[in-house]
Amino acid sequence: MALSMEMMRICVIGAGPSGMSMLYHLAKMEEQGKRIPDVVCYEKQSDCGGLWNFDWRTGVDEHGEPIHCSMYRHLWTNLPKECFEFPDYTFDQHFGKAIPSFPTREVILDYLNGRWKTVNAKKFVRLNTIVKNVIHNPDKDNFTVWARDQDDEKDLPPEQFSHIVVATGHYSFPNMPYFKGVETFPGRVLHSHDFRDAREFTGKRLLVIGSRYSAEDISLQCVKFGATNVVCSSRSGPMGLKWPAEIQERPLLERIEGQTVYFKDGTSTEVDVVIYCTGYKHTFNFLADNLRLQTENTIYPPNLYKGIIWVKAGNKRLMYIGMQDQYYTMTMFDVQSFWACRVILGEMILPENATMETDIARWIQRLENVTSFADAVDFQTEYVMDLCRESGYQHNLDVKYLFTDLDRNRKESMITCRDNVFKSKFTGTVSNKHTKPFMDAFDDSYDAFVN
């Protein structure tokens, strides 16, 4: 049943890049003269930006709620900015000049804020407000949301919504498997979620468990900032990347005895610190069980039509943005959001359940053939372009060729891969070189990077 504008109320949960893209498009549609429904976005942090905010705290916040931040100092993006540039708000437009291709955290957050400001997208956001519970009411076919104002330390009255958009990210709740004997390790054991600054590990011997982006980047950062050496252990075998001499790869950890770590191949070594770069869990403790996406980190999670619409309950008015494993990032969230907004406004009609199920099954079946970085980029390019076409998104977001260049650069050398320049698809601008190579650039401030 189509809802009238009066019957619609949208609750967006989370004001990171995904949630803010929802708000951006709604605000933009409003600016363009469309009527939009009532919208509220609850954000537990004290500012918008999601993971792009830095928090010196780890563990829980002042209110006893899990810290969202997995961000650390000296982070440069691991994708060239040309891979996630917004076609309707380019880096040229924001900075007024060419800047390097691998920006630091503050620079990215500044860029995001710039785009949000163009339509005042933050006006819908209620900061320092945590969502505690969401249920679907089958009788009224709507949702009840319980939220809490953390400033006032008071529960808000429960509110009803026609639509829920879950945009809380999936890089905040550590996946931290047990290894035999880890409880006997005398040094620090941490997850990348709690990693804040590589300088904590200067002069230390590290064990890094994992083989994906966090493992790569944290290993490299630690060597850059003076770790004695890093042993990377992973289930999936060597990453096949060229590392500095201080980084060695080993098979999966088998057990720990005091400071000695043993690997599956029978070798062992002594380390001072164990860093789990074992990824994150999709955790939605604020959702009723029948609304919870349960998935591994995959480029096509189950039970989401077009990667967005929850098909199991809630009459297709529960949506998820940005829950995929990501190659495309900001631009993917953006076209997902645009697609979702058009569906909410009734400008696009969802097919029958059976058709949706078939569509999901078709995509998931194709996952079997995805075995390389290039395959995954191909898959996600197709997914993004499918959303572009369906929603009538005004721009072609395909930047597969940039990922190909990135892949080659990474294989040439992890040490130098961030020193390359890329050309913007939308402005033709070639980024300029950073004044220093990545491994020699120790200042990650906005000023050092942009000015």
Added chain:
Amino acid sequence: MALSMEMMRICVIGAGPSGMSMLYHLAKMEEQGKRIPDVVCYEKQSDCGGLWNFDWRTGVDEHGEPIHCSMYRHLWTNLPKECFEFPDYTFDQHFGKAIPSFPTREVILDYLNGRWKTVNAKKFVRLNTIVKNVIHNPDKDNFTVWARDQDDEKDLPPEQFSHIVVATGHYSFPNMPYFKGVETFPGRVLHSHDFRDAREFTGKRLLVIGSRYSAEDISLQCVKFGATNVVCSSRSGPMGLKWPAEIQERPLLERIEGQTVYFKDGTSTEVDVVIYCTGYKHTFNFLADNLRLQTENTIYPPNLYKGIIWVKAGNKRLMYIGMQDQYYTMTMFDVQSFWACRVILGEMILPENATMETDIARWIQRLENVTSFADAVDFQTEYVMDLCRESGYQHNLDVKYLFTDLDRNRKESMITCRDNVFKSKFTGTVSNKHTKPFMDAFDDSYDAFVN
């Protein structure tokens, strides 16, 4: 209105020393032939014992819930065991021989388990189950509890209870105030809640913020395990204790700039690590606002009649155990629990509201005169003895004289104060000396301590 046994259902939240004392007394009463009501205890950890369990994890657990553990390796109690010995289950009875006065974590947990086993108190406990929400229903004058089975990852059906006993402790949610510039500090910033092993800090220069037990003990542990030096900063001025040469005291921290920390007196120093020993917050995110105890850490929290009965809502059937700042510990929880059990069973009748309010006010007014350790012990001794008398607890728990000895030992030297022996009030047994002085004893295992 008195409830019949059939109308009663008791929900105990938390199976640490406080919650287990509730279950111990209920089980004991049952054994003695009394009829007891239906009881369930929800515990989020995988075993009973509360803070006496060690967890190698910090931050959040596998389910995204805050880690309860604030326990660290090599912890010896900071009270002689004679200060918290159960008269009905003495250390002699448990160990069959004299042991030293300041046991390590495993030894204490073993002792607690021994007592619980005598009446099979664990039979009421549902482990790996987290309480998500508790409300009071004014119409039925009962409580609804929503819990979640973390093993099955499923919400349990909401259940109704006549009584709620909150025994979740108050040393799990960090109080971590902001100091100017802390976000620029390049080293690790942690709260004592996340401190797991002093050996992480060997060779480091530490700033410890705080002046109470965590600050004392963590400073001492770190020096014991090779920290280069420790600067203790506190609002309340020097602790007035004799420290090893590696520990210096300074006034409150004023600001941080990179690795340099500045104090209120204008002095500064460079440090590698900042450890907040700034205490904990009473955090009850699972309770409705009108049921939440809101308090600083004090020996007489507001709105709790006899330190137990929540007088603000819930018709005096919401109880809190162990929410006081603690001198007496296990024995205080025990007499509180016994008192609460007798009230629940209708064997003791609560006075009118006005009388309860007056009683609370009288105790809180007397807090004004509590300015020293000795005053606080006096106050809490009186409180404990008041509960003993009222409830008809079978033993006299007054061990004020032991606290006096402890205070003297501490003032003589923090380094040696744990090397003293104490005499059990209940058995007359004098504890034996540990084979090594505290500062030279590096093995905290059960075997090293007991055998």
